[in-house]
Amino acid sequence: MKNPISLTARISLQFAATAACVLFAAGLVFERVGENQLQEHYRMELDGKMELVRNALESIPSSTPTSMMRVRLREAIVISHPGIAIAVAASDGTVLFSVGQSEVVKHLIEGAEIGKPTPVIWALDHRTYRIRARHLALGIPASQPANVAIALDITEETELMAEFMRLLWFSMALAALALGWLGWVAVRKGLAPLHDMSTTVANVSAQQLDKPLPAAGVPHELQELVSAFNRMLAQLHDSFRRLSEFSSDIAHELRTPINNMMMQTQVILSRERDTVDYRANLQSNLEELERMSRMVSDMLFLAKADNSLVAPNREEIDLREEVVKLFDFYEALASARHIHLAQSGAATVCADRMMIQRALSNVLSNAIRFTPEGMRIEVTIGENADRAMIAIDNPGPEIPAEHLPRIFERLYRVDAARREGDTENTGLGLAITKSIVEMHGGTIYAESAKGRTRFTITLPQRETV
Ligand SMILES: Nc1ncnc2c1ncn2[C@@H]1O[C@H](COP(=O)(O)OP(=O)(O)OP(=O)(O)O)[C@@H](O)[C@H]1O
Ligand SMILES: [Mg+2]
Structure with missing residues (x-):
């Protein structure tokens, strides 16, 4: 160039x-x-x-x-x-x-x-x-x-x-040259803060993302640039932090089941056992492997979504029908704990059926998990100005306000103590739901108060992204 x-x-x-x-x-x-x-x-x-x-x-x-x-x-x-x-x-x-x-x-x-x-x-x-x-x-x-x-x-x-x-033209030519030079000096002086700023920016490394550029003494024309740059730094810092937390979390998540399998296998191998014990050990290992395999494929899905490698296969979907199907699927689990599943309203969206099922299933499975026995989960569907809305509301333990913005992060679980030893949940469910919803141009947010937790998803009814 x-x-x-x-x-x-x-x-x-x-x-x-x-x-x-x-x-x-x-x-x-x-x-x-x-x-x-x-x-x-x-x-x-x-x-x-x-x-x-x-x-x-x-x-x-x-x-x-x-x-x-x-x-x-x-x-x-x-x-x-x-x-x-x-x-x-x-x-x-x-x-x-x-x-x-x-x-x-x-x-x-x-x-x-x-x-x-x-x-x-x-x-x-x-x-x-x-x-x-x-x-x-x-x-x-x-x-x-x-x-x-x-x-x-x-x-x-x-x-x-x-x-x-002749004298006049000569002095005018000299004056033009002098003005050109003076202009150059003035511009250099005037642009010095920009030069200083680029030197500072050039020195920003991955370890200094939390250090914003000093806004003091910057001419007001550059203030907007400095604050935009600082906003970008803050976002980068946040993404960087999440990325490094995510990779250490992955290592942690995978280490626990691997350790479990290793320990159990070592114990089994420590002496001669009968077939029942070997079978039980293999069964337990299989469960761990299934969980790891689920986690790896969930992470693969998220990584692909991040890089826009999954494209929704859009079709007209009746949300009410999808919720009924989900209720059928979770019926056995819910009724075992005497939980009642109720739904009202209807709306259609143009979206990928499999993905929407996965997104709703993640939220509903959480709701069933946290709803106390004998209580009722309500799913409300509605539409408003070209957007369909679906709210899943369950009674149960509240999510503390400081955790609410983070529950959609990968591997994030409110109860940190449950991270270890809990072989069931990986904390990827809501991250996948959010990724699917946003891929469709929708939004998702959670509210939790007065002993109830509600997840609200909005989706554009026609294709926007
Ligand atoms: N309805 C709910 N009531 C209370 N807390 C919830 C609810 N839904 C989600 N949470 C909290 O948000 C966290 C993140 O949920 P998410 O679905 O992402 O992970 P998970 O359910 O723990 O694991 P996974 O879905 O991957 O099996 C949960 O661990 C839980 O602490
Ligand atoms: Mg979940």
């Missing part, structure tokens, strides 16, 4: 690009405004001079002979500006008046585009001129208007402006 560009580089580059764009736009505005100001200044200067010439031309009395006109105009047009050249020519081409550098005047007379609305720029002998040309009426009635052309030397100003712009 391509190495993605770092966050620091990404933000700094974006910042530098934005700064460069802003500076470039500011430079353009400067250039345009400066240029406009300068052009306005030239325009006013040329207009002023043109006005002067117009006044002079208009003030020539009609009696003045052409030869005297030059003298009159020279008297009227006083030019103080050294960079200005003016040429006034009569309509027949006779030069009436000229002032300024002879070369420029010559060009003015020959080339000025008289009457052109916008001033023209001329380059002559490495110098730049701004030109204004007009037809101006003489004060003499019925005379042809004179051609007037004025050149303003703008070389210094143009060079100054070009120099200024």
Whole structure:
């Protein structure tokens, strides 16, 4: 995979690009405004001079002979500006008046585009001129208007402006680079807590899952990340703890029946016995082996369910029918202890029949085990907003509140003392029930109070997972 560009580089580059764009736009505005100001200044200067010439031309009395006109105009047009050249020519081409550098005047007379609305720029002998040309009426009635052309030397100003712009662009480029660098420094500093955090996270090992990341001093943008990470750590820690407890429990669970079998077999083998004793020993070993085999297949089922290797084979199931079947199955066991099994309500679900039977059977067998003799177990079925609900309620010893959340864990039994020596129950029943229910998109929870324990299972009526 391509190495993605770092966050620091990404933000700094974006910042530098934005700064460069802003500076470039500011430079353009400067250039345009400066240029406009300068052009306005030239325009006013040329207009002023043109006005002067117009006044002079208009003030020539009609009696003045052409030869005297030059003298009159020279008297009227006083030019103080050294960079200005003016040429006034009569309509027949006779030069009436000229002032300024002879070369420029010559060009003015020959080339000025008289009457052109916008001033023209001329380059002559490495110098730049701004030109204004007009037809101006003489004060003499019925005379042809004179051609007037004025050149303003703008070389210094143009060079100054070009120099200024060069300097401006150079400083803008420097400023963009400096801003880019400053941006990089700022981003690095700003992202330092993220860097610190990743170093801390990198050091988290399986032994430190119970140590949350310190939230103090973390900028508030990262607070959410830290708390999410800490939540994940807590969950990991919990799963890790359960996993290690589970493996030690498995070892323990298997050791007890194996020890039992070993001891009994050693005792039997310690001397010569008759066939009845051997038979009894084999029978007892068989029971232990059956229990171990059940436990191993239960654990295999849970492991497969964990890895999504068991898929429910869904079909339409009438829960009431399934409960009736279960009652038939447990009838003998219940009636031996004079326990009455009652059911009410009905609902259908789309689920795996075998799995649902197994799930309900685990809960019902627990209920029968804990119900005192002669009492009654109630199974209530109902449905509510696309979900079927089945509650199994039995009288009997309460499950203490601190154990309630844990009874669905693997190998967990409330009475820890019964873990040893109890060959009947492994503590996997509710874990399997929960796994099956969740596989179907359902929920299961237990309540235990006032001498009654109730397990409630909800299942979606249509396939959701
Ligand atoms: N109806 C109930 N009343 C009181 N306690 C119960 C009830 N159902 C379950 N428990 C408690 O929850 C524990 C876990 O039940 P679970 O079915 O998982 O295991 P188990 O019945 O001990 O073993 P297994 O079902 O594997 O034979 C039981 O050991 C018991 O302490
Ligand atoms: Mg059980």
